[in-house]
Amino acid sequence: MATKNFQAVDEQRGSMALMSETDIIARILDHIDNKTTDMGHSGWKEPAANYQSIERLDAELALLRRRWIVFCPSAALSQSGDYIARDTADVPLVVVRGNDGEVRAFRNACRHRGVQVASGQGCTSVFVCPYHGWSYGNDGALRNVPHKDGFPGLEKQNRGLVAVECLEKNGLIFVKQDPNSKDQADPTDLPDLIPKEYRVIKSETLEIAANWKLHLESSLEGYHIRSTHQTTFFPVQYDNLTVNETFGQNSRIAFPYQAIEGLRDKPKSTWSTNGRLTFDYHLFPNVVVSTFPDCMQIVVLEPLGLALTRQHMFLLTDCAEDGAALNAVLEGQEFAKVGAIEDREVVLSAQRGLKSKANDYLEFGLYESAIEQFHGALTEELKGITT
Ligand code: FES
Numbered sequence: 001m002a003t004k005n006f007q008a009v010d011e012q013r014g015s016m017a018l019m020s021e022t023d024i025i026a027r028i029l030d031h032i033d034n035k036t037t038d039m040g041h042s043g044w045k046e047p048a049a050n051y052q053s054i055e056r057l058d059a060e061l062a063l064l065r066r067r068w069i070v071f072c073p074s075a076a077l078s079q080s081g082d083y084i085a086r087d088t089a090d091v092p093l094v095v096v097r098g099n100d101g102e103v104r105a106f107r108n109a110c111r112h113r114g115v116q117v118a119s120g121q122g123c124t125s126v127f128v129c130p131y132h133g134w135s136y137g138n139d140g141a142l143r144n145v146p147h148k149d150g151f152p153g154l155e156k157q158n159r160g161l162v163a164v165e166c167l168e169k170n171g172l173i174f175v176k177q178d179p180n181s182k183d184q185a186d187p188t189d190l191p192d193l194i195p196k197e198y199r200v201i202k203s204e205t206l207e208i209a210a211n212w213k214l215h216l217e218s219s220l221e222g223y224h225i226r227s228t229h230q231t232t233f234f235p236v237q238y239d240n241l242t243v244n245e246t247f248g249q250n251s252r253i254a255f256p257y258q259a260i261e262g263l264r265d266k267p268k269s270t271w272s273t274n275g276r277l278t279f280d281y282h283l284f285p286n287v288v289v290s291t292f293p294d295c296m297q298i299v300v301l302e303p304l305g306l307a308l309t310r311q312h313m314f315l316l317t318d319c320a321e322d323g324a325a326l327n328a329v330l331e332g333q334e335f336a337k338v339g340a341i342e343d344r345e346v347v348l349s350a351q352r353g354l355k356s357k358a359n360d361y362l363e364f365g366l367y368e369s370a371i372e373q374f375h376g377a378l379t380e381e382l383k384g385i386t387t
């Protein structure tokens with residue numbers, strides 16, 4: 001198995017620069033020796049009302065429509081005709097790789113009476129509306145209207161699916177729904193996180209009865225490892241030991257495994273993070289890319305309501321179709337799944353905690369600095385958004 005080299009991490013891109021693998025490992029070993037961890041400067045108090053206000057949720061959804069956001073990894077639509085249809089920031093979209101290899105996004109609404117022409121995911125060269133059978137090519141063009149003489153004057157060339165801005169970059173597919181918004185910084189200018197040879201081996205959708213931000217926050221700190229993951233992650237990781245970096249509005253949190261100490265006696269030139277730590281890349285606002293030994297997971301959080309989130313997960317690897325390496329990846333995922341269930345338990349509980357009205361605000365301390373970064377960026381972005 002080739003060592004994964006998250007090359008862009010080594011690139012110096014101004015504020016987008018991340019530490020090299022070697023520097024990260026050295027910093028972690030230093031933290032282990034000194035019983036320290038990365039810390040923020042001030043902490044953050046997030047009003048409980050921001051998890052419970054419908055106006056706030058509407059503004060967050062407007063933000064998700066206004067900016068470029070990650071829809072899925074390129075590898076999820078690897079073949080011509082591959083598509084994924086789902087609600088995105090409360091709007092039904094379908095994203096599809098055309099016969100020409102280009103990825104396009106459309107509002108998933110028939111130009112007759114608005115019914116969704118695609119559902120779930122699959123591969124097709126034609127979308128047929130289930131209501132009256134209008135059909136569209138995977139380039140969005142209206143192809144066929146049954147009994148077309150019932151629509152005198154209909155110009156098929158003007159009634160294709162309505163396009164949404166879409167681009168494919170560094171192994172990710174992005175969409176931007178609001179054509180009039182102009183992002184100051186380019187949120188698609190991200191490090192090259194996804195190795196080219198990675199393919200999707202599993203995709204899964206899950207609904208969680210909690211606010212999307214409560215769910216997200218559970219990925220962004222290592223302060224809970226000992227308490228929440230007593231018998232899963234804690235025995236193989238560390239209590240409250242992370243390296244936290246920011247790049248643009250995004251964060252990267254490194255969660256070391258105890259196996260990292262095996263590198264102490266090895267020459268630095270051979271140091272690799274693969275199998276020694278998990279990186280969580282928080283791609284602001286609603287995506288987390290996590291690295292695991294020989295695989296990675298991409299999670300897109302879709303807010304469905306104040307206390308309902310749909311999680312879309314894609315698991316990617318370059319391991320051969322069958323064999324020991326793939327089995328090891330799948331076993332590792334079973335282990336990670338138990339940890340994810342533990343996270344969901346506390347997240348659901350935090351959601352109930354909101355109802356108790358015990359807290360006017362949720363307090364994030366110095367060990368939860370990536371959450372401070374998230375809420376800081378979100379507060380800034382929401383200024384001036386009216387819904
Ligand atoms: S709504 Fe699609 S064909 Fe009528």
Ligand SMILES: [Fe+2]
Nearest residue numbers: 218224228343
């Ligand atoms: Fe956790």
